[in-house]
Amino acid sequence: xxxxxxxxxxxxxxxxxxxxxxxxxxxxxxxxxxxxxxxxxxxxxxxxxxxxxxxxxxxxxxxxxxxxxxxxxxxxxxxxxxxxxxxxxxxxxxxxxxxxxxxxxxxxxxxxxxxxxxxxxxxxxxxxxxxxxxxxxxxxxxxxxxxxxxxxxxxxxxxxxxxxxxxxxxxxxxxxxxxxxxxxxxxxxxxxxxxxxxxxxxxxxxxxxxxxxxxxxxxxxxxxxxxxxxxxxxxxxxxxxxxxxxx
Amino acid sequence: xxxxxxxxxxxxxxxxxxxxxxxxxxxxxxxxxxxxxxxxxxxxxxxxxxxxxxxxxxxxxxxxxxxxxxxxxxxxxxxxxxxxxxxxxxxxxxxxxxxxxxxxxxxxxxxxxxxxxxxxxxxxxxxxxxxxxxxxxxxxxxxxxxxxxxxxxxxxxxxxxxxxxxxxxxxxxxxxxxxxxxxxxxxxxxxxxxxxxxxxxxxxxxxxxxxxxxxxxxxxxxxxxxxxxxxxxxxxxxxxxxxxxxxxxxxxxxxxxxxxxxxxxxxxxxxxxxxxxxxxxxxxxxxxxxxxxxxxxxxxxxxxxxxxxxxxxxxxxxxxxxxxxxxxxxxxxxxxxxxxxxxxxxxxxxxxxxxxxxxxxxxxxxxxxxxxxxxxxxxxxxxxxxxxxxxxxxxxxxxxxx
Numbered sequence: 001x002x003x004x005x006x007x008x009x010x011x012x013x014x015x016x017x018x019x020x021x022x023x024x025x026x027x028x029x030x031x032x033x034x035x036x037x038x039x040x041x042x043x044x045x046x047x048x049x050x051x052x053x054x055x056x057x058x059x060x061x062x063x064x065x066x067x068x069x070x071x072x073x074x075x076x077x078x079x080x081x082x083x084x085x086x087x088x089x090x091x092x093x094x095x096x097x098x099x100x101x102x103x104x105x106x107x108x109x110x111x112x113x114x115x116x117x118x119x120x121x122x123x124x125x126x127x128x129x130x131x132x133x134x135x136x137x138x139x140x141x142x143x144x145x146x147x148x149x150x151x152x153x154x155x156x157x158x159x160x161x162x163x164x165x166x167x168x169x170x171x172x173x174x175x176x177x178x179x180x181x182x183x184x185x186x187x188x189x190x191x192x193x194x195x196x197x198x199x200x201x202x203x204x205x206x207x208x209x210x211x212x213x214x215x216x217x218x219x220x221x222x223x224x225x226x227x228x229x230x231x232x233x234x235x236x237x238x239x240x241x242x243x244x245x246x247x
Numbered sequence: 248x249x250x251x252x253x254x255x256x257x258x259x260x261x262x263x264x265x266x267x268x269x270x271x272x273x274x275x276x277x278x279x280x281x282x283x284x285x286x287x288x289x290x291x292x293x294x295x296x297x298x299x300x301x302x303x304x305x306x307x308x309x310x311x312x313x314x315x316x317x318x319x320x321x322x323x324x325x326x327x328x329x330x331x332x333x334x335x336x337x338x339x340x341x342x343x344x345x346x347x348x349x350x351x352x353x354x355x356x357x358x359x360x361x362x363x364x365x366x367x368x369x370x371x372x373x374x375x376x377x378x379x380x381x382x383x384x385x386x387x388x389x390x391x392x393x394x395x396x397x398x399x400x401x402x403x404x405x406x407x408x409x410x411x412x413x414x415x416x417x418x419x420x421x422x423x424x425x426x427x428x429x430x431x432x433x434x435x436x437x438x439x440x441x442x443x444x445x446x447x448x449x450x451x452x453x454x455x456x457x458x459x460x461x462x463x464x465x466x467x468x469x470x471x472x473x474x475x476x477x478x479x480x481x482x483x484x485x486x487x488x489x490x491x492x493x494x495x496x497x498x499x500x501x502x503x504x505x506x507x508x509x510x511x512x513x514x515x516x517x518x519x520x521x522x523x524x525x526x527x528x529x530x531x532x533x534x535x536x537x538x539x540x541x542x543x544x545x546x547x548x549x550x551x552x553x554x555x556x557x558x559x560x561x562x563x564x565x566x567x568x569x570x571x572x573x574x575x576x577x578x579x580x581x582x583x584x585x586x587x588x589x590x591x592x593x594x595x596x597x598x599x600x601x602x603x604x605x606x607x608x609x610x611x612x613x614x615x616x617x618x619x620x621x622x623x624x625x626x627x628x629x630x631x632x633x634x635x636x637x638x639x640x641x642x643x644x645x646x647x648x649x
Contacts, residue, residue, distance in 0.1 A: 072643045092566045099564020
């Protein structure tokens with residue numbers, strides 16, 4: 001455990017930039033079939049920012065997010081998370097980084113099937129080794145935040161899409177991570193539900209000062225963010241406020 | 248991650264898929280149950296053989312005419328029977344023994360309306376002590392009856408049950424062959440041994456059998472019992488040299504008789520049952536192995552089926568070793584559960600079979616410990632590969648898995 005903890009504890013609260021990425025490439029295949037999913041992307045995200053990543057399909061926005069979320073590793077380039085070079089970390093250290101500093105929300109919710117909302121939210125705490133009583137309390141608090149305390153014992157199948165996404169948000173927030181990564185969080189929801197989820201994210205950000213990085217292809221959703229990055233063909237082509245970037 | 252939580256997660260996963268978990272476990276249940284039952288039954292058979300040998304008399308020597316080669320395919324050739332003089336010679340020359348002659352034949356016995364073919368042994372009063380088969384009630388042969396070859400007999404319990412139909416046998420006249428014979432005694436019940444009813448027997452004075460049933464003045468076997476434990480070897484040697492002189496076989500030829508002691512017979516039988524036990528145990532072990540492969544198979548399917556779940560767990564911060572432990576604990580829990588149920592089924596089966604076959608019920612903690620340990624070990628060995636496969640998944644690939 002020693003080196004893992006040392007690596008992660010180097011991550012300081014003081015660094016103004018949560019994410020600093022320089023010349024990130026992600027290349028699949030080689031030669032004639034080479035695909036450049038990311039073609040030299042550099043970006044900074046400051047603590048507390050709400051950033052939306054936009055772009056057409058295949059523009060590399062999801063790949064970028066997976067790399068920034070340490071779910072995937074870049075082919076080359078330098079990625080510093082809160083001042084720590086992520087490229088030097090091994091599998092387990094990356095897992096600890098995700099566990100302690102990142103929360104994930106996915107388009108398809110990704111809750112464990114046939115498992116209660118409460119157990120789903122408790123899962124990250126189980127891996128952290130939190131005792132059951134405390135775990136229940138923290139998970140209930142997180143569910144209360146997203147307004148689902150009364151549905152704590154319902155399984156995923158008994159919840160609507162919006163409710164499932166709220167459970168996923170509660171799960172992402174229960175470890176109180178500084179960075180929340182959301183990959184098309186409203187992609188599987190109708191417009192009304194999508195609006196509610198976005199208001200939820202905005203209010204969470206206001207309450208906790210958490211940094212949010214969100215991938216979306218819908219301009220209406222991207223407008224909730226205060227900064228929009230626009231990707232085309234693996235390159236970051238526009239960077240600015242929603243009104244500047246979105247035509 | 249706390250150990251209890253790991254176990255909880257695995258139990259949840261098993262409970263979520265009850266039928267599949269049961270079918271997976273079934274292989275282990277059958278494997279462990281058959282290993283435990285086979286080895287226990289083998290031990291029970293060995294015990295049963297040992298007990299029966301002891302009940303024949305442990306210091307007993309059989310002296311038989313003919314030659315006997317040991318081992319499979321052993322050849323038995325006939326030779327002339329012994330004479331009563333041989334019996335007398337052994338009694339006089341060899342110290343510390345009891346000797347009983349035996350002229351064995353079988354005769355049609357008629358009692359009232361019942362008739363049956365019964366083994367008849369012509370012998371003396373020494374038979375009771377030598378063969379460890381005593382009178383229950385009635386009396387022994389009188390000297391006058393023995394020297395005259397009187398038509399008197401001592402019968403086993405089976406005859407009373409099957410032919411006297413519970414009537415008082417003492418003093419009754421029964422037909423043995425063509426002789427009317429008076430019952431003077433009844434032997435204690437001895438039970439069955441290796442498929443033979445040892446209570447279906449008639450004892451008569453040796454001379455009565457010689458003259459009235461067989462018509463030859465010889466003896467087909469001599470039973471000798473050493474009075475002191477551990478002297479059977481010496482007694483055997485003395486008898487052999489004595490009979491060699493008396494029977495005077497062709498110079499340089501093999502003995503035309505042989506002496507066999509019950510220890511020999513016990514060892515032969517025990518080694519036979521032990522071989523059988525090992526063989527049956529090995530066959531059963533193969534089924535345990537097949538059960539283990541069944542667990543691996545299901546765990547591999549389970550890993551593929553739950554790839555997305557593994558991806559979710561990795562994304563929210565499970566380390567490779569957390570996933571590895573979870574799947575490993577799951578397979579160990581399955582195989583341990585199978586092991587426990589297998590032990591119960593195996594011991595239950597052993598009890599049922601020994602009860603049905605009237606064999607001693609043996610439970611060996613060592614066999615159970617080995618069976619259980621193997622089932623757990625199978626969980627570890629056959630669970631490791633699928634668990635490793637799960638742990639080595641790339642988080643993003645696992646999450647994208649459909």
